[in-house]
Amino acid sequence: MFDSALHEPRTAVVLGRLLGVALLVCFLTGLLSHLLQDPTGWVAGHLPSRPVNGYRVSQGLHVISGIAAVPLLSAKLWTVYPKLFEWPPVRGGSHAVERLGIAVLVASMLLELFTGLLNTLQWYPWPFPFRQTHFWLAWLAVGGLLLHVAAKGPLIARHWRRVGPAPAQRRAFLGAVTASVAAVTLVTAGQSVPWLRRTDLLAPRRPDLGPQGLPVNRTAAQAGTGATPAGWRLRVDGPRPYELTMDDILAMPQYEAELPIACVEGWSASARWSGVRVADLLARAGAPPSARLRVTSLEAQGPYRVMDMPAAYARDPLTLLALRVNGQVLSADHGYPARIIAPGRPGVLQTKWVALMEVL
Ligand SMILES: Nc1nc2c(c(=O)[nH]1)N[C@H]1C(S)=C(S)[C@@H](COP(=O)(O)O)O[C@H]1N2
């Protein structure tokens, strides 16, 4: 019933290779993202603050490869779905294990791509925590994938190279899949790739659209920080604690840095920031260069109210307590009166509406 060149192992192998590349990129960049956002133990002390655009590139690749995997996985599943109707369904112990493995692989892969895609839309219509689920599902999917490739090793090897000319039907199908991948990439990648900005039609963000030329993830209204307390002061706690008014901060040496906001949800945008060096603020509090930093926002609550910064970022001369962006005083949505901007870090850690900095 399914006798066609589209359901043959050769088609599955060609698609599987492309899907494998996309998933490998997605998995590795995902691990990196997880590590950077939530560094635990000894890792925290070894994360580099350069290259400045490191996280921007890696998270851009993560979302691009994840989106490309959607048409690839769909085509792959469609190619092999006749296997669902195999008879008898189970031919013994090892066959049962293999089929169970494929069930876990397909289920975890579909759920992984689905949750990731919805995450780029900032839509969380489920009761479980996104990040932990996405992280552990990735391991499940990769484990299942390795088992699958091992089990199918001989079959894959047999069809790795094409024998004879490809049937027209298969060529057309693979051409259509390639075109789909190109299309979904073209209409979404502009959220992180500046020169694809104009074709960014379906991504939730255009990196150059927003107040002061920059998108906003969580607005001041959402965070409840719209009205900054009249007597706002920056408090710096450390061996020699002190407080600064806005005028005090403006009297310190000001620096400028071109740094990106690279949101974990997939968009990124570069901006020109200016303000005072975090290293200067920490030195003034008597902190050694090995000091880590904890920053607390004016926000009353929210997952990103408190942020920890390893020493390598805190002492980087590009890391600023920014007061201005693209030549203007920060708007409320971008973190007025002051925000953190550091090189090479996920957007979630670029704390807005800073109230307190603590030397750890
Ligand atoms: N205090 C606080 N800072 C925050 C957030 C937040 O929710 N609260 N969101 C972060 C996220 S997820 C991102 S991507 C950046 C976005 O910065 P922008 O809105 O100025 O572009 O701010 C970060 N800073």
Ligand SMILES: [Mo]
């Ligand atoms: Mo973000």
